[in-house]
Amino acid sequence: MLAYATRRIMATVPVMLVVAFFVFSLLYLAPGDPAAIIAGDQATPADVERIRASLGLDRPFLLRFGEWLWQVLHGDLGTSIFTNLPVSHMIAQRIEPTLSLMVLTIVVAVVVAIPLGVVAAWKQGSWIDSGVMMLAVFGFSTPVFVVGYLLAYLFALQLDWLPVQGFHSLSDGLLPFLRNLTLPTIALGLIFIALLARITRATMLDVLSQDYVRTARAKGVDQRSVLFVHALKNAAVPIVTVIGNGVALLIGGAVVTESVFAIPGLGRLTVDAILRRDYPVIQGVVLLFSFSYVLVNLAVDLMYTLFDPRIRY
Amino acid sequence: MSSATTTRTDYATAPALSDVLPPAKQRGWAMTFVRRHPTIVVGGSLLLVMILIAILAPYLGTVDPTALAPAKRTREPSAQFWFGSDMLGRDVYSRVIFGARISLIVGFAVATVASVMGTFVGLISGFSRALDSIIMRVMDGLMSIPPILLAIALMALTRASVQNVIIAISIADFPRVSRLIRGVVLTLREQPYVEAAIASGTRVPMIIIKHILPNTLAPLMVNATFICASAMITEATLSFIGAGTPPIIPSWGNIMAEGRALWQVKPYIVFFPAIFLCITVLSVNLLGDGLRDALDPRMAKRL
Numbered sequence: 001m002l003a004y005a006t007r008r009i010m011a012t013v014p015v016m017l018v019v020a021f022f023v024f025s026l027l028y029l030a031p032g033d034p035a036a037i038i039a040g041d042q043a044t045p046a047d048v049e050r051i052r053a054s055l056g057l058d059r060p061f062l063l064r065f066g067e068w069l070w071q072v073l074h075g076d077l078g079t080s081i082f083t084n085l086p087v088s089h090m091i092a093q094r095i096e097p098t099l100s101l102m103v104l105t106i107v108v109a110v111v112v113a114i115p116l117g118v119v120a121a122w123k124q125g126s127w128i129d130s131g132v133m134m135l136a137v138f139g140f141s142t143p144v145f146v147v148g149y150l151l152a153y154l155f156a157l158q159l160d161w162l163p164v165q166g167f168h169s170l171s172d173g174l175l176p177f178l179r180n181l182t183l184p185t186i187a188l189g190l191i192f193i194a195l196l197a198r199i200t201r202a203t204m205l206d207v208l209s210q211d212y213v214r215t216a217r218a219k220g221v222d223q224r225s226v227l228f229v230h231a232l233k234n235a236a237v238p239i240v241t242v243i244g245n246g247v248a249l250l251i252g253g254a255v256v257t258e259s260v261f262a263i264p265g266l267g268r269l270t271v272d273a274i275l276r277r278d279y280p281v282i283q284g285v286v287l288l289f290s291f292s293y294v295l296v297n298l299a300v301d302l303m304y305t306l307f308d309p310r311i312r313y
Numbered sequence: 314m315s316s317a318t319t320t321r322t323d324y325a326t327a328p329a330l331s332d333v334l335p336p337a338k339q340r341g342w343a344m345t346f347v348r349r350h351p352t353i354v355v356g357g358s359l360l361l362v363m364i365l366i367a368i369l370a371p372y373l374g375t376v377d378p379t380a381l382a383p384a385k386r387t388r389e390p391s392a393q394f395w396f397g398s399d400m401l402g403r404d405v406y407s408r409v410i411f412g413a414r415i416s417l418i419v420g421f422a423v424a425t426v427a428s429v430m431g432t433f434v435g436l437i438s439g440f441s442r443a444l445d446s447i448i449m450r451v452m453d454g455l456m457s458i459p460p461i462l463l464a465i466a467l468m469a470l471t472r473a474s475v476q477n478v479i480i481a482i483s484i485a486d487f488p489r490v491s492r493l494i495r496g497v498v499l500t501l502r503e504q505p506y507v508e509a510a511i512a513s514g515t516r517v518p519m520i521i522i523k524h525i526l527p528n529t530l531a532p533l534m535v536n537a538t539f540i541c542a543s544a545m546i547t548e549a550t551l552s553f554i555g556a557g558t559p560p561i562i563p564s565w566g567n568i569m570a571e572g573r574a575l576w577q578v579k580p581y582i583v584f585f586p587a588i589f590l591c592i593t594v595l596s597v598n599l600l601g602d603g604l605r606d607a608l609d610p611r612m613a614k615r616l
Contacts, residue, residue, distance in 0.1 A: 249459075255465070
């Protein structure tokens with residue numbers, strides 16, 4: 001197990017290096033010469049050259065990549081072109097809303113989608129099964145922001161049950177926090193629920209046709225424990241894998257959801273940075289999101305033994 | 314003779330066969346196909362309607378989708394403006410109809426480009442053990458950047474144009490195709506007929522053309538439909554956040570982006586393009602589901 005964990009952790013290093021290399025190239029290739037911008041309009045070509053040398057911009061690409069990576073490893077993501085604040089500082093300010101939204105979405109999706117998928121597999125061909133499959137197809141066909149606007153129109157503008165936009169920190173109290181996050185969570189959660197319900201149903205169909213399920217039924221285990229204890233436990237590994245992979249969808253969705261509901265999170269920061277062409281910020285956010293995604297999937301891989309003790313490494 | 318007569322009366326009293334059994338032959342090929350693959354038929358027809366709308370856009374009662382009429386801003390849907398007008402007085406109906414072109418072009422182009430790129434890389438990876446581990450590490454790296462973020466980052470580097478949107482989304486999508494193709498190649502390489510071809514000295518390009526590519530076609534096609542669907546959503550998303558199709562071109566994402574500022578008072582500007590986008594993506598997804606069930610019967614009724 002320990003050997004496997006070490007090997008698995010080591011395997012993420014080259015992946016993260018590729019991500020870091022790509023993200024660094026992004027800034028390197030970005031249009032606009034920082035030296036010329038800093039030098040200003042009155043500068044002579046010699047001035048620009050001098051500033052370029054003082055910033056170290058004239059040195060080889062790989063050397064600069066190494067130095068940048070060293071800084072990143074020390075938590076220094078550079079400085080925003082637009083606000084002149086450190087990027088790590090800007091990200092830290094924006095992380096709470098995004099993290100709240102994503103964690104809440106995963107929790108809600110797991111609570112809703114897994115029972116749906118289990119029942120759909122149990123009653124294959126019933127109306128609830130067709131309903132789940134329909135939900136899955138529609139979930140994949142509707143962009144997150146469309147769901148968001150639809151929900152906001154119905155539940156905020158027409159029925160006036162929930163706030164249209166905005167965010168309250170958890171420190172303002174649980175109720176305002178949840179009231180503001182309800183609609184964004186449903187909007188972002190729909191595609192995740194679709195994904196999760198679909199994979200749960202498919203895996204459960206496989207598991208339910210196994211011999212041990214028949215044995216459990218034959219010896220009189222009641223339906224609920226057959227489904228949720230015997231079968232679901234054995235379906236857990238693919239489901240957890242999809243939860244991990246689905247985080248990529250959530251990250252993409254969060255960027256848009258935050259725009260629709262005016263949530264001041266990392267997604268909003270990304271969109272603002274794009275509109276301002278603030279490359280260090282784009283770089284920092286892409287790097288953070290990608291590393292989180294890699295780490296989530298690493299955690300999922302390492303958790304397999306918890307769900308299925310038969311897996312030995 | 315007498316027995317023959319009784320038999321004949323028996324026949325006469327028995328109902329004609331055609332009344333008891335459905336006319337199996339007469340139902341014909343087309344009906345059988347519809348019954349067996351309803352999602353292909355529904356998805357395909359919906360998609361065909363959208364393609365026709367996109368091609369025939371100028372003849373569907375539309376006006377110039379970029380024509381400004383500041384005096385007629387934000388009109389509610391009416392006989393003159395079927396879907397209303399936006400804040401610059403442009404006809405939302407015409408913009409939505411012309412917007413079908415961008416969505417479909419981006420969807421089909423990304424599906425093609427990503428499939429070709431992915432097949433190419435997947436074949437190299439599957440056939441060259443030396444390059445395989447390097448290529449797959451790079452693909453793993455690209456795949457660990459969430460696709461929309463990768464597309465956003467690429468769009469931030471270039472000028473907004475439909476072509477760049479297609480390239481950015483293709484780069485974000487092709488690593489998954491290369492994974493798929495590599496997997497197919499690795500399985501096929503172990504097949505006796507491929508080993509026989511290698512043993513008998515067939516050159517690698519010939520093996521790829523004759524033995525490998527035909528077997529990648531089915532999974533590739535199914536995958537391409539799903540890429541097409543997600544690319545249309547990604548294009549709309551990119552345009553919606555201002556990193557996609559240039560604002561001057563009417564695309565569904567752009568129309569929604571422009572309707573954003575006013576959506577609490579004039580929700581129709583957002584909802585009409587949204588409905589078209591959803592129907593189009595839905596049709597492609599249905600087509601993909603149907604194709605998958607038809608081409609891979611083991612997966613049918615499962616996923």
